[in-house]
Amino acid sequence: MRRLVVTAPPETTAPRRGSWLPTQRRGPIAKSTLPRRRVVRCGLSVTGFGLSAVFYCLSFTPSLLPRSWFLQGVVAGLTAVLGYAAGTAIGALVRLRCWPSRRVELIAWRLLFALVPVLILIFLWLGTRWQRDLRIRLGMEPQQEYDAMRTVGVSLLTFGLLLLTARLLRLAAHGIARLLERLVPESAAYCAGFVVVTVLSYGAFDGLLVDSLYTTADRSAAITDSGTGSGVVRPDSVLRSGGPGSLVSWDSLGRQGRNFVTKAPTPRQITDFTGRPAAEPIRLYAGLASAGDVRQRAGLLVREMERTGAFDRAVVAVFTPTGTGWVDNDVTSSLEYMYGGDTALVSMQYSYLPSALCFLFGRTQVVDAASALITAVHDRWAAMPAGARPKLLIFGESLGTYGTEHTFGTAEKMVAGADGILLEGPTFANPIHQRLTRDRAEGTPVWDPSYPALPIEFASRAEELRSRSGPPPKVVYMQNSSDPVVWVSPSLLWHRPQWLHGERGPDVTPAMHWYPVITFWQTTVDLIFANKAPTGHGHVYKSGTVDGWAALAPPPGWTTADTVRLRDLLDR
Template sequence: MHRQVVSSPPSWPAALRARIPSPRRPLSDSPVVLPVLPPPRRRIVRTRLSLAGAGLAAVFYCLSFTPSLLPRAWFLQGVVAGITAAMGYATGAAAGALVRRVRGPFGAGTTRIAWLLLAAALPVLVAIFLWLGTRWQRDLRIRLGMPPVPEYDVARTVGVSLLTFGTLLLIARLLRLATYGCALLFRRVFPVTAAYCAGTLVVAVLAYGAFDGLLIANLFATADRLAAVENSGTGNGVTVPASTLRSGGPRSLVPWDTLGRQGRAFVAGAPTGEQLTEFAGRPAVEPIRVYAGLTSADTLEKRAELVVREMDRTGAFDRSVVAVFTPTGTGWVDNKVTRSLEYMYAGDTALVSMQYSYLPSFFAFMGDRSEVADAADALIGAVRERWSRLPAATRPRLLLFGESLGTYGMEMTFGTPERLVDGADGALLLGPTFANPTHRVLTAGREPGSPVWDPDYPGLAVEFADDAAELRDLTGPRPKVVYLQNATDPVVWWSWDLLWKKPEWLVGKRAQDVTPDMHWYPGITFWQITCDLVFSNKVPTGHGHSYKSETVDGWAAIAPPPGWTTQDSLRLRALLG
């Protein structure tokens, strides 16, 4: 008989060590049964950072300060930096875990040296990129004609970024802890690998359900309630029109209280006859404005029919111009856009529009884009049908207008570039979205060598411009469709493939407004452009998603009144501001 030495780990409790036979005592022939111990407790939430994750997070954090299309406020930059650092940490931690699984863990000495190098380099890198980021933002604001921001915003930016990163890291580790807990339960039935797979699946499904069912659903519900309250109000200075030529006024078929907030602003926002006469230098007429709100009729088709009957009541088809406006999500139409056309024609116009939602464009776009498509099809179709029955020699010019989400509805109404060109006497589209099918077709089929931000499309009466001033020097036949798309408009240039693909507008020659310091980085540029969307309207006209008086040049390119000159366009742009 021989002796067997059984050592007990010092981490085992004393009571368990006492149950193991001492090597000094003779062992019996009966086998020794060692107790089955529970797996050691794992620290997940309070575990130290991954070395690979921390290193890549530092790289992503620094790159988040590189410029994008528009300047960012300090708190927005902080959120961008925190999110991109979290993306870097997740990527690095996953890559590090994969490497350790393939080749095994690195030695303690190597890991310690790597941490020391990272700790020494990180403050220097962050300081350099904070300084560069401040300079880039200052230069970008100057490029766009905006005032510089105080330098002390850097400290607040860092604070917001650390808070954002810490919050995302905590959420990720809590989810990981939940996965580990589920796996311990499933280990009683399944093998270890299957138990962890099942735990991961359960937590992923529950997390997605909580995100979609609680956060997203409540976000849309809250936005819906707030938008409904907003829609029932009336803007400051907006009053019931006294004119019979406005919806909601005397003898109108559309009651004032059914127009919605934006509809009331639309019908009440026309310039006065005195203002029109002073600009035109000749007697002007009172412009017509027709609008139908969400509660003006039960269905889209009935609202469109109501608009046409209101046009007949006001004598809209006797004017020189009839313009159909597809509004944004809330039913809003930029008053500078409508006024520009009325000033050009000295009031001899009839402008019509119809509300299809009271949600902001972002929620309308992400929720159900079919609403704007159906509304544009119903209104444009009803007006065109009535207009087409008039004698061709005497009927008014039919113009179409869409901005942002409204351009998507217009394009979906016609379906192809050729039908859009033939659909009216002129169409003006501002800031088309990435989802616009006709815009994508035209851009993809552009003349070789022309840039994506200002494409040439041969053989069709379509003109693109990233600067409205370009439209003043057109030669050849007059275009029937004009796209105005600012080179720094994130609504135009945002797309999902920014996550993994360098966009064409950053390849080769760039538009004048796009800073040469901007570069594409996987994932990072996507979040930067996404955050640019938040304040895309808070920039001067001609940049971002702010078009306003630029529409003067757009209207002048497709449908100028007799005798209209470039000087008239400059005068009108100065008047509108």
């Protein structure tokens, strides 16, 4: 009886991973013999985990402003994700050149497991100290010690959610690649899957998220703008827009416009400060609904100025507001107290949105509005006899400084265009500010430059304006050395800024250092807290404006003691 012998076919040796050998196929759509990539279960990248740990630790290093425990946790989690993404990409590039052995990878993991917890504990301790010192430097209450544990919890949650989102996107890319693999080579299929997911994700982010958020924010801001602040009532004075005989209706002023025209100090309050009889200040404003476009609104305000006798006052001041139309009442009131109410202040709204959104999506709005209003007022003022003109002062804060600079175009025209221009918290995109800083006198720091060629003064602290000598400047830039609006810029991603070279600004901690990507990210996050810092720090100038006005255009007999007394009054 014969025995049936079955012989197995010869084994086919699969090519090594990364081999250039072609895959043997049977038929037009034979499956690849390369090992399948894990799609659902995928371990962490050793290089990604290592760099994420480094980024996580660096996120606790100090920046310009202190952060709350919750914000620090979110920042740490986001920073760790950035590190993980960069580390994973580096690991992928390394594997293209040489595939490390399993033994090397295990050793790397053991080292990370031993070192990372120690490093995190050290930087948590250092970060707590840095935050406490920074808060003390800015005159703020220190945080509690147990906030560090809450920070860790928020950071881990943030990191986990973002990593899960990235893994889901990766899963989608793998799924699309599996479908395409039957039609095209494997490498092309995975490339196409990545491209499809990237395009769809960008479209969802830009079209659905960004556009929807912008539209929602615009509508919400428009609704808010239609409201009226607590205690704000329609004025009964003919010297205010929205009042009796005004060419601008009360309803068209918007929320910030109604605040602007009603919150001026009364003649009685001004008299109590000056000790002399005071005039009633003139305040005029045009909202977005007051006229059809910026030129019509500017022309409307000039007619309002003629109606109220604004050009007969000692001072006419034009204010370019922030995005929502807001003007700091400390800035306006300080000028009215200094001149005994003999002032006429005008401003005009150009957007419903905050300055940050206007800066990103609509900088032309502030330029058009500032140019229309400043030009209209200046032309009417310049047509008066030289000896009969009031002082023409111009003010801009934050995005308002950007619009003011673009209106004049050059520093020389700013100096010649008004009796005084006060600019607070200029943005990094301001063209004139960039030129003046770049061409500053040798040996002066970038945070407090000197430009002797023109009567232009810079101040990193308001009080330093009191000690200057000589004739008054024509332009004053007030820029707190801890103001992220002034110092954040895209170049922080790859270049160490000059404000972190050598001597630091008076409220910048010596513990702050520059790290690629990290410093840009941290300074950008500082923008969130910039308006919540104490006066004289961050993006908060408030009563410090008195020093600016006193340096530019002091009224007769004004003294440093008057400046201190008025600042105390405004701070109360």
